[in-house]
Amino acid sequence: MTAVETDDMSRVAEAARDGSDLLLELTNISKRFPGVVALEGVDFEVRQGEVHVLFGENGAGKSTLINIIAGTYPADTGTFKYRGKEIVHLTPQAARVIGISPVFQEFSLVPELTVEENLFLGRELTAGGFLNRRAMRARARAVVRGLNFDLPPDYKVAQLSRAHQQMVEIAKAFLTEVRLLILDEPTASLTDAEAAKLFELIAKLKAGGVGIIYVSHRMREIKRIADRITVLRDGHKIKTVEAGDVSETELVELMTGRKIGVLFPKIKHNPGDKLLEIESVTLSDQSVNDVSFYARAGEITGIAGLVGCGKSEVIRAVVGLEPIESGTIRVRGKVISAPTPAAMTKRGVCYFPSDRVAEGLALARPVRENVSMAALDLPGFSRHRLLQRRSERRIVQGIVEKLSLRPPLIERAVASFSGGNRQKVLLARGLTRDISVYLFDEPTVGVDVAAKAEIYELMQTLLATGVAIVLVSSDLPEVLNLSHRLYVMHRSHMVAELTGANINEPAVLAHFFRERQTDGIVAGEMHATN
Amino acid sequence: MRLVGPIMSGRSSSERAGPTSVLERILRSYRPAGFLPVLLTVLLVAFALFIPNFVAVQNLLNVLRSSSYLVIIAAGQMLVLIVGGFDLSQGAVVALTSVTSALVMVAFKETFANEPGLIILVGVLAGLGCGAIVGLVNGLCVAFLRISPFMVTLGTMSIATGCALLLTSGIPVYGMPKSYVEGFGRGLWLDLPTAFYLAAAVVAVIWVMQNYTRMGRYILAIGGNMQAAIVSGVPAKTYLILSYVICSMLASVSGLAFTAQLGSGQAVINAQLTLESIAAAVIAGVSIKGGVGRVEMVALGAILLLTLTNAMDLLRIDPRIQAIFLGIIVVLAVALDELSQRRAALV
Numbered sequence: 101m102t103a104v105e106t107d108d109m110s111r112v113a114e115a116a117r118d119g120s121d122l123l124l125e126l127t128n129i130s131k132r133f134p135g136v137v138a139l140e141g142v143d144f145e146v147r148q149g150e151v152h153v154l155f156g157e158n159g160a161g162k163s164t165l166i167n168i169i170a171g172t173y174p175a176d177t178g179t180f181k182y183r184g185k186e187i188v189h190l191t192p193q194a195a196r197v198i199g200i201s202p203v204f205q206e207f208s209l210v211p212e213l214t215v216e217e218n219l220f221l222g223r224e225l226t227a228g229g230f231l232n233r234r235a236m237r238a239r240a241r242a243v244v245r246g247l248n249f250d251l252p253p254d255y256k257v258a259q260l261s262r263a264h265q266q267m268v269e270i271a272k273a274f275l276t277e278v279r280l281l282i283l284d285e286p287t288a289s290l291t292d293a294e295a296a297k298l299f300e301l302i303a304k305l306k307a308g309g310v311g312i313i314y315v316s317h318r319m320r321e322i323k324r325i326a327d328r329i330t331v332l333r334d335g336h337k338i339k340t341v342e343a344g345d346v347s348e349t350e351l352v353e354l355m356t357g358r359k360i361g362v363l364f365p366k367i368k369h370n371p372g373d374k375l376l377e378i379e380s381v382t383l384s385d386q387s388v389n390d391v392s393f394y395a396r397a398g399e400i401t402g403i404a405g406l407v408g409c410g411k412s413e414v415i416r417a418v419v420g421l422e423p424i425e426s427g428t429i430r431v432r433g434k435v436i437s438a439p440t441p442a443a444m445t446k447r448g449v450c451y452f453p454s455d456r457v458a459e460g461l462a463l464a465r466p467v468r469e470n471v472s473m474a475a476l477d478l479p480g481f482s483r484h485r486l487l488q489r490r491s492e493r494r495i496v497q498g499i500v501e502k503l504s505l506r507p508p509l510i511e512r513a514v515a516s517f518s519g520g521n522r523q524k525v526l527l528a529r530g531l532t533r534d535i536s537v538y539l540f541d542e543p544t545v546g547v548d549v550a551a552k553a554e555i556y557e558l559m560q561t562l563l564a565t566g567v568a569i570v571l572v573s574s575d576l577p578e579v580l581n582l583s584h585r586l587y588v589m590h591r592s593h594m595v596a597e598l599t600g601a602n603i604n605e606p607a608v609l610a611h612f613f614r615e616r617q618t619d620g621i622v623a624g625e626m627h628a629t630n
Numbered sequence: 631m632r633l634v635g636p637i638m639s640g641r642s643s644s645e646r647a648g649p650t651s652v653l654e655r656i657l658r659s660y661r662p663a664g665f666l667p668v669l670l671t672v673l674l675v676a677f678a679l680f681i682p683n684f685v686a687v688q689n690l691l692n693v694l695r696s697s698s699y700l701v702i703i704a705a706g707q708m709l710v711l712i713v714g715g716f717d718l719s720q721g722a723v724v725a726l727t728s729v730t731s732a733l734v735m736v737a738f739k740e741t742f743a744n745e746p747g748l749i750i751l752v753g754v755l756a757g758l759g760c761g762a763i764v765g766l767v768n769g770l771c772v773a774f775l776r777i778s779p780f781m782v783t784l785g786t787m788s789i790a791t792g793c794a795l796l797l798t799s800g801i802p803v804y805g806m807p808k809s810y811v812e813g814f815g816r817g818l819w820l821d822l823p824t825a826f827y828l829a830a831a832v833v834a835v836i837w838v839m840q841n842y843t844r845m846g847r848y849i850l851a852i853g854g855n856m857q858a859a860i861v862s863g864v865p866a867k868t869y870l871i872l873s874y875v876i877c878s879m880l881a882s883v884s885g886l887a888f889t890a891q892l893g894s895g896q897a898v899i900n901a902q903l904t905l906e907s908i909a910a911a912v913i914a915g916v917s918i919k920g921g922v923g924r925v926e927m928v929a930l931g932a933i934l935l936l937t938l939t940n941a942m943d944l945l946r947i948d949p950r951i952q953a954i955f956l957g958i959i960v961v962l963a964v965a966l967d968e969l970s971q972r973r974a975a976l977v
Contacts, residue, residue, distance in 0.1 A: 172861055193863030208861040210854035212921045213847070221851055222863035230842045272862075 122184070123148045123280055123311040124169065129178035131164050138164040139175070142337045144330060146280060146311040151302065151325050153343070154315045156332035156355055162315050163205075165332070166282050169313065170202035171195035183279075193222060199279030203270050203286055205315075211258035215268050216240040218257055219275055243274050248297050263290055270298070281305060284315045299325060319348050333357055363553055364581035367560045371584070372397035373432075375568040376449065376537045378418065381427030387413045388422075389592040395537060395568040400559065402583025403572045404608055410592040411572045412454060415539045419444045419451040431537070445474055450530040454542035454572075456519075460526045463515035467505070467525050470514050471496045475532035499528045504554060520551025527558060537568045544575060556582065580605060588612070666914060666927060670934045677941045684944060691823060695891070697936040698825035699884045702832050703903065704910035704932045705925050706880030709836075709873045711911055712853045714920030715772060715779035717874065720881040721903035722790035723764050725896065727885030729794045731757035732803035732895025739805060746807040753806070757886045758879055764790055765878030769871030787904075794897040803895030815890025825887045829929070832880065836925040849873055853920030902956060909956060910935050912963040919967075935959075 124146040131139040139161045146152045154162045168175045171190035180187045182198065195202070202208075209218050219240050225232040240253045249267040257265060266286065273281055283302075287295040302312060302325055316322055322329065326343035331354040338354050346354075356363060376395040381388060388410040395401040405411040416422045418429055420439035429436045431447050441451065453459035461470050472492050475481050481492050496510050503524045505517075514525055523543065530538060540559075544552045559569055559582065573579045579586060586603045588596040588611040596611045677684045684690075703720055710717045735753035742748040764786050771782040817824050840846035848869045851859040859866045889895055900906075914931030916923035935956075942952050 170861070191863070192861050193865070196863055202861070204861065208855075208858040210851045210858050210921070212854045213851060217847060221847070221859065224844045224847065226844065231844065231847070 121148065122146070123150075123182070125179075125181040126165075126169070127179045127181075129165070129168060129175045129180075131161075131168060131173075131175050137335050139168075140335045142178075142332070142335075144337065144340075146313055148309045148311050149306050150327045151306060151312045151314050153322050153326040153329045154313060154332065155317075155322070155329050155351060160332040160355075161335040162332055163284070164335075166202060166204075166284060166313060166315065169195075169280075170200060170204075170282060196223070196276060199277055200282070201273035201276070201278045201280070202282040203273045203284060205284040205286075208272075209257045209265060209268055212256060214254050214256050215251055215260070216253040218268055219243070219253075219272050221272075223276065239275070240271075243271055247271055247274060247301065249294075263294065266290060267294070278305065278310055280311045280313070282313045282315075285317070286314075287316070287318065287321060295321075319351075322351075323348075331355055363556070364577070365553075365556055365560050367400060367563055367582065367584075368398075369584045370398035370563075372399075372566065375432055376418070376570070377428075377430040377433075378414070379428045379430070381414065381417060381429065382425045383410075383413060383417055384423040384425045387592055388417060390427075391589070391592075391594045393587050393594060393597075395570045397536070397566050397568050398563060399584045400563065400569045400571055400582050402579040402586040402603075403570065403589060404576065404579045404583075404586060404612075405574075405589035406612055407574055409589045411589045412541050414589070415451065415541060415570055415572055416453075418539060419449060421451070445533070445535075448534060448536040449539065450474075450535040450537070451539040452526055452530065452541060452543060454545055456522050456526055461514050461522060464513055466511045466513055467500065467517075467528075468493060468496045468510040470525050471499060471510070471528040472532060474529050478533055481532075495532065496528070499531045500524070502531070503528055503558060518551075520554075523551065523555060527555070535567065537570070538562060539570045539572070541572050542574060543571070544573070544578060576605065576608065580608065666930050666934065670930055670937070673934070673937060673941075677937070681941055681944050684941065689940065689944070691818075693933075693936055693940045695823040695825050696940075697933045698823065698829035699888050700903075700906055700910055700932040700936055701829040701929045702880050702884040702887070703907040704914075704928050705832055705836050706877035707907040708911045708914075708916050708923045708925060708928045709849060710779070710877045711908075711916045711918060712849050712920055712923045713870055713873045714853045714856070715870075715874070716783055716908075716918075717768065717877050717881075718780065718783040718904055719764055719768065719787040719790055719878065720907055721899060721901065722787040722794070723761050723878050723881040724885035724888065724903060725794040725899045726760045726764070726790040727757040727882040728889040728892075728899065729798045729803055729895040729897050730760050731886055731889060732806055733797060735807065735810070736803060736805040739807075746809050749807050750810050753810075754886055757889075758882050760790075761879040761882030761885075762875055765875035766871065768878065769874030772874065773867040773870045791897075798895065798897045800897055804893070806890070806893065806895075810890050811893040815887065815893065825891070828883065828887055832883065833925055833929045840925060845869065845872070850921060850923075853917075853922075855921070902953065905956065905960065906935060907932075909960045909963065912960060912967065915967070917967055918964060 122145055124144075126142065126144040129139055129142045129144070130137075142161070142165065144152075144165065154165065156162050167173060168180075171192045171194060174190065180190065182200070187198075210221065213221065216237060220236050225235045225239070227235075237253060244251045244253065247267070247270065249271060251264060251267055251271065257268060260268070267290075270283075270286060286298060290298065299321075302314075305312065314322075314325065322343070328340055329343055329346065329351065330340040331338040331351065333355060338357075341354075374394045374396050378394065379392050380390050381392070382390055391410070391414050393401070393403070393414075403411045403414070413422050417424050418439060419441050420443070421441065424439075429439055431444070431449055434447075436444070436447070444451070457463065462473075472481055472495070476487070480488065480495055482488055493510065497508070500508050500510055505521055505524045505528070514522055517525065527543075538559075543555055559571075563569055571579060571582060580603060583603060584599070586598045586608070587594055588598065588608055590611055596607075598607055703724070707717055707720060731753040734756040735749050738749050738752050742752075768779070768782050768786055771777045772779050814824055819827060840850075848859065848864050848866075851862070851864055852866050852869055856866060888899075910932035911923065911928050912918060912931075913934060914924070914927035914929075916928060938955075939952060942955070
C-alpha cells in the first residue's frame with residue numbers, strides 16, 4: 101500500500117470516527133464572464149466543523165467561487181453537492197434556506213434601511229401578511245447580543261461606520277440556522293478586539309459542526325484558525341494543503357507562482373532633478389491635510405498608507421482631479437496655480453487612475469482610440485485639425501507591442517481584454533507623448549502576476565529614460581520593494597519619509613497604526629521576511 | 631495583497647467637512663419632510679390673504695379635486711422612482727384608460743340596458759386592464775431586457791397615445807351611464823369630491839404597504855441597493871415589475887375618475903401630467919436615484935403643486951408661463967436632491 105493510500109485511508113477513518121463527512125463538494129467548477137475566465141475546473145470541498153481558507157491574489161477567482169456557493173450566480177460547468185445531494189438552480193434565497201450564509205466583503209446592505217431592516221431583508225417575520233416588527237426587533241437584539249456586537253438596531257446603515265457595517269453583515273448570517281458560513285475578509289475593517297470576538301465565535305461554530313469558508317490574506321489569522329487552505333491562482337486551483345503542513349513562504353509562493361523577489365526587479369536608483377514638488381497641500385474636503393512631497397527624476401517615489409488615508413487623493417489633486425484648498429504644486433520648478441488634467445498632460449505629468457473602468461478606459465472603443473486619446477493634439481496624430489489615422493495606427497501599434505499587449509490587436513474593443521491587458525492599454529496612453537512625471541495610482545489592482553511583473557518592468561524601462569515615477573499603492577510588498585524613497589500617509593497627513601534600509605515593513609506598519617497597538621491583525625505581514 | 635486596516639472608517643463627518651458657504655449649508659440641510667408642510671401652510675395662508683376668490687368654496691373644491699387626480703398618479707410614480715426607475719407613460723395611460731373605459735361602457739350600453747352598475751364595472755375593468763398591460767410591458771422590459779426605464783416608458787408612452795388616438799380618431803367618446811358621471815365623477819360625498827376619497831384611500835393603502843408589509847421594504851431595498859437585495863434573497867425582479875404595474879394601474883384609477891368627471895372619454899389629455907407627477911414626487915423628497923420616498927409627502931407635494939397652479943390661474947398668469955414655471959420647479963427639486971446626496975456621500 102502506498103503512502104498516499106494510507107493517508108487517504110486514515111482520513112476516511114478519521115472522518116468516520118468523528119462523523120465529519122463532507123458538507124460541500126464542488127467538482128470541476130468553471131465560470132466565464134465576458135472576456136474573462138474567472139474559474140477553470142476548480143474542485144473544492146468543505147467538511148463539517150472545518151475552517152477552510154481560500155487564499156489567492158486579487159482576481160484569482162476567490163470571489164467568483166464564493167458567489168457560486170452562495171447562489172449569486174450559477175457555475176457554467178461542474179457539479180455542486182451539498183450535504184450529499186446535488187444542487188442545481190441555487191438562488192441566494194434558497195442558499196440561505198438550506199443553511200449557506202455568506203458574509204460578503206462588498207456589503208449586501210441597503211444604506212437607507214435600518215440595521216434591523218437590513219438583518220431581516222429577504223426573510224421578514226410577518227403576522228397575517230403584515231410585518232411583525234416587535235418580533236423582528238427582539239430577534240435582532242438577541243442575535244446582536246449573542247455576537248457581542250455594539251450595534252444599535254434602529255440606526256440607518258448609512259449612518260454607521262464601515263466597521264459597524266461589517267458587523268451588520270456578519271450578524272445577517274447568524275439570523276437563521278447556519279450550516280456553512282462564508283466569510284470574505286471579515287476582519288478587513290474590524291478592530292483587533294472585534295476580530296478576537298469573531299474568532300471566538302468561529303471556534304464555537306466549529307465545535308457545533310458548522311463548516312466555514314474563510315477568505316483572507318492575513319497570515320496571522322490564517323495560522324490561527326485555518327484547518328485547510330486552498331490556493332487559487334488565475335482561476336485555477338493550485339493546491340489544497342493542511343494548514344499545519346505549510347509555511348508562510350510556501351503559501352506565498354503557491355499564490356504568486358514564483359519565488360518572492362523574482363517578481364520585483366531591482367531598479368537602478370539614479371536621482372536627478374526634482375521634477376514635481378508639492379508643498380503644504382490641503383484639499384477642500386480635508387482628505388489631504390498639509391502634505392508636502394517631491395519626486396525626482398530617475399527615482400521611484402512611493403506613497404504607502406491604509407485605504408482612505410488620502411494617498412490617492414493627493415496625486416489626484418496634482419492633476420486637478422480633486423479640489424485644492426491651499427498649497428502649491430511645482431512642475432520643473434514652475435508653480436501651477438490651477439491644475440487640470442489637460443494642462444498637466446501638456447506639462448508632462450501623466451496620471452494613471454486606479455479605477456480603470458470608471459476613469460481610465462472607454463471599454464466599448466478600440467485599443468487604438470483609447471491609447472491615442474490624450475495625444476490627439478500632437479503632430480503624428482493630427483495635422484490641421486484632421487486626424488492622421490495611418491500614422492496614429494503605426495504609433496499605437498508600436499507602443500502596444502513594446503508593452504506586449506496580448507493579443508496585440510489595436511482595433512479590438514478594450515472590453516474584450518483581461519485586467520492586466522487593460523492596464524497595459526492605459527499605460528500605453530502615457531507613452532504617446534513626452535511625459536516626465538508618471539503618477540501610478542494602484543497600478544496592479546486586479547492584475548494577474550504575469551502582468552504585474554510586466555508592469556514593474558515597464559516602470560524600470562521608463563525610469564532608465566530619466567523620468568520621475570510616483571507610485572501610490574495599498575499593496576505593501578509592491579511599494580516596499582519598488583520604492584527608492586517611501587512616504588507614509590496616515591489620516592490625511594504625511595507622517596514619514598523613509599529611505600534606503602529604513603524602507604522595511606516594521607517601519608511602515610509602525611506609521612500605519614500610529615495610535616494603535618501593532619500587535620493585532622495586520623495585513624501584509626507575511627512579507628516581513630523578504 | 632490589499633492593505634485594508636481598521637482605521638479606514640476613522641474620519642467622522644464633522645472632521646471631514648470643510649468650511650462651506652452659507653448658501654451651501656442651507657441647500658445641504660434641505661429636508662423635504664420638515665420643509666414641505668411648512669411651505670404648504672405658508673402658501674395657503676398667503677394665497678388666502680392676497681388672492682381674492684382663493685378661499686371660495688367652489689375654488690377650494692376644484693383644487694381638492696384636481697390635486698386628488700395628481701396625488702393618485704404621483705403615488706404610483708413614487709413607487710417606480712423608489713425602485714430606481716421612471717414612468718413617462720403615465721399620461722398616455724390616463725388617456726388610453728379614458729377612451730377604453732368610455733368605449734367599453736358605450737359598447738355594453740345595449741347589452742346591459744337595465745344594469746348601469748354592470749356597464750360601469752366592465753368599463754372600469756377594461757380601463758384598469760389597460761394600465762395593467764402597459765405596466766407589465768414596462769416592468770418586464772426593465773427587469774428582464776434591462777432596457778433603461780426612460781426608453782421603455784418613452785416607447786410605451788408613444789404606443790399608448792397612438793392606440794388612444796386610433797381608437798377614437800381624437801373625438802371625445804360620449805354616452806357613459808349617468809350614474810357614473812353625475813354620481814361618481816362630479817358627485818360630492820359629505821360635501822367633498824369623490825376623487826378626494828379615492829386619493830385618500832390610495833395614499834392610506836400605499837402608506838400601510840410602505841410601513842407594514844414586506845413589499846414596502848423590498849421596494850426600498852431594490853432601489854437602495856439592487857445587488858444587496860438580490861443577494862439577500864429578495865425576489866427583486868418580481869417586485870420591480872410589480873412596482874411598474876401598480877404605477878400604471880394607479881394612472882388608470884386616476885384616468886377613470888377623471889373621465890367620470892369630464893363625462894367623456896378623451897384621447898387628448900393634459901400633456902404636462904407625467905411631468906407634474908414626477909415633479910410632485912421629487913418635491914416631496916423622492917430620490918430620482920431610488921431608495922427613498924414616502925407617500926404622505928408625495929401627496930403633499932401634489933397638493934402644493936396644484937395649489938400653486940390654481941393661484942397662478944386666479945392671478946391670470948399665462949398658461950405658457952406656468953409651463954415654464956413647472957419646468958423650473960422640477961429642475962430645482964432635482965438639484966436639491968442631488969446636493970443633499972452629495973452631502974451624504976461625504977460622510
